[in-house]
Amino acid sequence: MKAIVVGRLGPPDVMEVREIPVPQPGEGEIRIEVEAVGINFADVLAVAGEYLTRTRVPYTPGMEFAGIVESLGEGVSNVQVGQRVACLGGSGALAKYAVAKAAAVIPVPGNFTGAQAAAFPVSYFTAYHGLKTLGRAQEGEWVLVQAAAGALGTASVQLAKAMGLNVIAMASTEEKLQLARDLGADVTLLQDDPDRVQKVRDAAGGKGVPLILEVVGGRRFQESLDMAAGQGRIIVIGNASREEAHLRPVELMKRNLTVTGLWLVSLMNDREATMSAAQALTTLVASGKVTPQVGPTYALNESVRAFQDLLDRKTTGKVVIEP
Ligand code: NDP
DSSP states (O other), X not given: XXXXXXXXXXXXXXXXXXXXOXXXXXXXXXXXXXXXXXXXXXHHHHHHTOSSSOOOSSBXXXXXXXXXXXXXXXXXXXXXXXXXXXXESSSOOSBSEEEEEGGGOEEOOTTOOHHHHHTSHHHHHHHHIIIIITTOOOTTOEEEESSTTBHHHHHHHHHXXXXXXXXXXXXXXXXXHHHHHHTTOSEEEETTOTTHHHHHHHHTTTSOEEEEEEOSOTHHHHHHHHHEEEEEEEEEOOOTTOOOOOOOHHHHHHHTOEEEEOOHHHHTTOHHHHHHHHHHHHHHHHTTOOOOOEEEEEEGGGHHHHHHHHHTTOOOBEEEEEO
């Protein structure tokens, strides 16, 4: 079968299309005919060897995907052949077929397309945990969402609005801000607006923002501290700038700020948090308030371009590859 193979770590163009054997499902596993793969910033970092976990080569990227169950390994009874499922974790989805643990599949709402199902798990679980599990957002509060037109950003804006929060959305272009407004953002601001710190503080009633979803990092992290209200919570979710950030603990002390890290991979091991996020997200999806924003869609042999476009900030919503 055709698959993307990374033989050495580096920029997106180290990825090649190669013929590799079709994977066999082992005990407790299923084989899925892949319909769509959600591409995350984490995939770009993993190919570059800059992710939180070590990338072993050669490997086939693709950690978040949806498709049709095609065959079952020994002992699988919770899914059926022909069922559409979404999967999260591991790698190997940028291929015609991928294998996943049957116990870890995520059922797909009947009204989702394959691309929407592939765009859902990472962004919506992360946004939920950022806003609620760790962010402890209260109805009526203000939240600042950075990179608001991206995959995580659009999920965060939608969920925040559905939870009754007031949203300040930041992004790098007017087109991206328009998307954030279309999704319900109350105030939008260009990421490079020279008066952004004061404007964010003013928008949130003059005292700063009580909750910030921080995904850019580097020197922007200091700005997030400046934008935060006293006793504000800053949830560190990403470092898209790939720059170092510096933190002076005394500054947190002075203004009673809380900085909390969030990594979805380790939170998924917290069964209680995962179940409660899944339950809340299922209700929101059923209410029609939440629809995954599928961004540009690419074929398997366009994977290098898909990764490069994500890295170059050219995309909105979730980048999807259909193998
Ligand atoms: P996005 O679709 O949001 O794309 C990345 C966006 O980051 C860009 O579109 C761009 O938006 C913004 N950005 C800001 N500065 C830079 C920069 N210097 N270079 C490139 N992009 C920049 O991707 P994801 O939704 O996959 O991820 C968003 C962030 O959230 C990433 O930092 C990612 O690592 C993190 N994340 C973390 C998770 C976790 O478990 N901790 C889970 C999911 C995502 P703009 O042009 O508007 O600035």
